Amino acid sequence: MSEKTISNNPESVVYKRCTVDLASGTTTFAQVPCKNLEDVLGGFGRSFQILAERDIAEAYCPENPVILNTGLLTGTSIMTGMRSYFSGYSPLKKSGTGRPGAMWSTGSGNFGNKFKWTGLDEVIFENRSDKPVYALLKEGENGPEVELKPADHLIGLTGHGKIMALYQEYPEAHFAAIGPAGENWENNYMGAVVMSTDNELKSGEPKSRFAGRGGMGSLMGYKNLLAVVALSSDKLQKITPEIRDVNRDILKSGGSARFQPASQGGGGGTWANIEVLQVFHAVPLNNFRPKGNDDVERLFRDEVEKEFDIATEACHRCGIRCHNNLFYKNEDGSRGKLAAKFDFEPLILFGSNLGVHEPAKVCDLIHRCDLLGMDAISLGTTISYVLDYNERHPEKPLFNGATFGDYDKITELIEDAGRGKLPGIARGVKRLSEETGETSYAMHVKGLELPAYLPDTNPGYMFAIAGGHMSMGTHMMLAKEGKHSLEEWTQAITTGGLLQVGYDMIGLCKFVGVGIGHDIIVRALKEAAGLEIASADIVAAVRRAYLRGLALELRQGFHEEKEYTLPAQVMDAPNPKVTLPKFITNEFLAELRQRVWSVFKPEMEGLLPVQGE
Amino acid sequence: MQIKVKLYASLRRQKFDEADWEITPDQKIASIVEQLGLARQDVGTVLVNGLHAGWDETVAEGDVVSLLPRMGGG
Numbered sequence: 001m002s003e004k005t006i007s008n009n010p011e012s013v014v015y016k017r018c019t020v021d022l023a024s025g026t027t028t029f030a031q032v033p034c035k036n037l038e039d040v041l042g043g044f045g046r047s048f049q050i051l052a053e054r055d056i057a058e059a060y061c062p063e064n065p066v067i068l069n070t071g072l073l074t075g076t077s078i079m080t081g082m083r084s085y086f087s088g089y090s091p092l093k094k095s096g097t098g099r100p101g102a103m104w105s106t107g108s109g110n111f112g113n114k115f116k117w118t119g120l121d122e123v124i125f126e127n128r129s130d131k132p133v134y135a136l137l138k139e140g141e142n143g144p145e146v147e148l149k150p151a152d153h154l155i156g157l158t159g160h161g162k163i164m165a166l167y168q169e170y171p172e173a174h175f176a177a178i179g180p181a182g183e184n185w186e187n188n189y190m191g192a193v194v195m196s197t198d199n200e201l202k203s204g205e206p207k208s209r210f211a212g213r214g215g216m217g218s219l220m221g222y223k224n225l226l227a228v229v230a231l232s233s234d235k236l237q238k239i240t241p242e243i244r245d246v247n248r249d250i251l252k253s254g255g256s257a258r259f260q261p262a263s264q265g266g267g268g269g270t271w272a273n274i275e276v277l278q279v280f281h282a283v284p285l286n287n288f289r290p291k292g293n294d295d296v297e298r299l300f301r302d303e304v305e306k307e308f309d310i311a312t313e314a315c316h317r318c319g320i321r322c323h324n325n326l327f328y329k330n331e332d333g334s335r336g337k338l339a340a341k342f343d344f345e346p347l348i349l350f351g352s353n354l355g356v357h358e359p360a361k362v363c364d365l366i367h368r369c370d371l372l373g374m375d376a377i378s379l380g381t382t383i384s385y386v387l388d389y390n391e392r393h394p395e396k397p398l399f400n401g402a403t404f405g406d407y408d409k410i411t412e413l414i415e416d417a418g419r420g421k422l423p424g425i426a427r428g429v430k431r432l433s434e435e436t437g438e439t440s441y442a443m444h445v446k447g448l449e450l451p452a453y454l455p456d457t458n459p460g461y462m463f464a465i466a467g468g469h470m471s472m473g474t475h476m477m478l479a480k481e482g483k484h485s486l487e488e489w490t491q492a493i494t495t496g497g498l499l500q501v502g503y504d505m506i507g508l509c510k511f512v513g514v515g516i517g518h519d520i521i522v523r524a525l526k527e528a529a530g531l532e533i534a535s536a537d538i539v540a541a542v543r544r545a546y547l548r549g550l551a552l553e554l555r556q557g558f559h560e561e562k563e564y565t566l567p568a569q570v571m572d573a574p575n576p577k578v579t580l581p582k583f584i585t586n587e588f589l590a591e592l593r594q595r596v597w598s599v600f601k602p603e604m605e606g607l608l609p610v611q612g613e
Numbered sequence: 614m615q616i617k618v619k620l621y622a623s624l625r626r627q628k629f630d631e632a633d634w635e636i637t638p639d640q641k642i643a644s645i646v647e648q649l650g651l652a653r654q655d656v657g658t659v660l661v662n663g664l665h666a667g668w669d670e671t672v673a674e675g676d677v678v679s680l681l682p683r684m685g686g687g
């Protein structure tokens with residue numbers, strides 16, 4: 001933002017935008033006054049308003065932009081405030097009419113800070129370049145400057161490889177790059193954006209963060225935009241006593257405590273979820289179908305510690321330190337080379353859900369996916385479908401005939417998918433299951449593969465606007481609280497659940513874990529951004545942003561009954577091994593939809609701008 | 614009276630996996646957690662014989678009380 005105005009009058013807040021025409025190489029800078037509080041807060045709250053102005057029928061078309069932006073607290077000294085966002089119409093998420101859904105994807109690392117410190121709040125990449133390029137965003141003497149540079153030397157490198165190559169040229173910068181998956185955008189719709197961390201640049205090890213969901217890396221690949229370099233001097237905001245208090249409260253909050261290192265009495269990251277969900281036999285296994293056995297226990301932290309050295313590390317200056325990095329142990333017991341980052345989603349989706357239970361093998365699969373620059377959730381969940389199909393059809397299996405636990409063949413599938421040789425997998429499970437005709441056990445909602453929480457426990461997935469992403473904060477509600485009535489689920493979806501997306505506006509990690517209108521957030525905005533915004537106003541803006549996203553889904557053709565549903569297996573063949581209440585029936589979902597739409601629809605009116613204006 | 618207490622994940626690492634525990638007949642779950650030396654904010658979910666239970670509930674002789682840490686993520 002160009003002005004630090006203490007005001008809740010949105011027009012008084014102006015942000016700096018650069019529009020880059022990749023076809024002509026021209027750049028245009030503008031000071032844009034905020035239209036509303038969603039614009040002020042930033043992230044998808046702003047980018048979705050731009051996307052909503054466009055009529056996009058195909059993700060891969062020049063008019064579909066990649067929007068890179070930040071949140072209001074990105075680049076501040078508020079703990080975790082370093083998020084950047086990539087938004088566009090997704091090649092992966094598509095409606096029954098074939099039109100793409102709008103998506104955003106976000107990651108941490110130090111790229112967001114460096115981007116913000118160039119003086120820019122937003123870059124819109126329009127059209128496509130006819131040659132591979134990278135964008136150099138830097139602070140110049142008279143404000144931010146943006147240049148496109150040839151990127152032939154980056155072609156074929158992994159995401160981490162591209163980052164390290166660019167680091168040689170720009171040792172003061174941070175980077176967002178695509179991997180081979182994004183380069184093979186025609187055959188791979190799940191390319192991620194790989195973002196650099198300080199630890200990665202210092203150690204040379206692939207400790208990247210990922211903006212993985214929805215194929216924003218593939219969209220960059222389509223545009224021939226292989227990387228973005230953010231070059232700026234560090235502008236660390238002074239930590240005032242008030243900011244120190246906010247950060248202390250973030251660290252002390254029950255939400256973030258569970259992500260802090262186990263050695264410091266924290267929960268040790270999302271990894272801890274595996275042991276908790278196993279109490280109910282609700283850890284995804286063999287394509288989201290737990291068997292009630294103890295196979296997953298080999299992936300519990302204590303078991304993995306026997307084989308690997310676990311280091312809890314962090315993005316730039318974050319005290320939450322939620323990264324669990326696994327290192328091989330040398331023969332003398334000292335720390336060897338990095339094996340993989342090990343968090344709940346990849347751990348489950350490349351482990352138990354593929355029938356692979358040896359930690360070293362799971363590490364290897366995660367590592368391959370990361371290097372190729374694919375979304376671990378989409379890839380893992382699509383491969384688990386393939387293995388499930390092959391187990392059901394041994395006489396006519398798909399691809400190389402891999403089945404659950406077949407590590408060598410799964411490795412082949414990952415490598416081939418990442419390099420564009422297996423479009424059947426890399427275009428996602430929705431398309432694949434429509435081709436095979438067996439859609440009931442294809443684990444996606446609205447074309448986006450499900451994360452590592454059983455759909456049998458979360459009807460909230462239906463209304464997650466990032467579709468199958470974790471943007472509806474109801475994924476643990478059943479296990480946590482045992483709630484399973486229509487009233488409770490209607491209430492959760494229409495009040496608390498949707499507010500989870502607020503974190504994807506303001507620039508903080510949702511690992512902060514407090515409610516979006518929480519006093520900590522209000523104080524953080526005041527102290528670090530100089531804006532006094534009442535809690536109720538923040539909540540209302542987040543709600544509008546979410547509902548605008550939902551309205552945009554309907555406009556893109558998502559059917560309000562047929563596509564707001566769960567994989568049919570959940571309703572048709574409830575899993576007797578899961579010990580949580582089985583409450584999701586077709587009737588339950590129909591009634592839930594009706595109740596939720598009746599709350600949301602009136603509020604959605606008028607939220608979408610008129611296209612083309 | 615005696616109950617069985619089971620702890621999971623970070624709670625297990627702080628104390629024990631499973632133990633028989635002496636309580637008074639009218640003791641509420643909140644007080645059992647306190648007696649165990651666990652911080653209430655560290656406990657996210659309580660199960661009694663596998664079913665979700667609240668802080669103010671009491672338990673019966675021989676019940677199995679499972680304590681799970683806060684969960685989250687995504």
Ligand code: SF4
Pocket residue numbers: 079080081082108109313314315316318319320321322323509511512
């Ligand atoms: S919570 Fe985790 S991902 Fe977020 S900034 Fe801190 S270390 Fe990085």
